[in-house]
Amino acid sequence: MPPGWYDEAEFDATARAFENPDWVAVTLNAYRRRWRQGEAADPALASLHERLASIDTLGTRMLVIHGGADSCTDPSTLAGQERYFTGGYERIVIDGVGHFPQREAPDAVDHDALIAFLSAN
DSSP: TTSSSOOOOHHHHGGGGGGGGHHHHHHHHHHHHHSSSSSOOOGGGGHHHHHHHHHBBOOSSSEEETTTTTTSSSSGOOOOOOGGGGOOOOEEEEOOOOOOOOOTTTSSSOOHHHHHHHHHO
């Protein structure tokens, strides 16, 4: 963990989640559902998955601030998503930054773009 990402109390509180007996299954399922079609889901959420599958576009504006070296969500997967956001889609990619731009390179996050985005909503 790079210095400055978390203080010890925050890390300890978060790490307790790893003690849950179903943590591995839940975490793997979340990533598999995200990247694999047809992956099993909690039946209690079936109506929500059906509703989500029926939505083609969102009318909200979207701002993505993405690390260009993100190894969890490849930057190419968020390119060309404008068609899904009828309210507008803006994407800022910060070269050399990984999955957590706000923690890894807070000074590189485009604050003017973020303030403009938030002010317009």
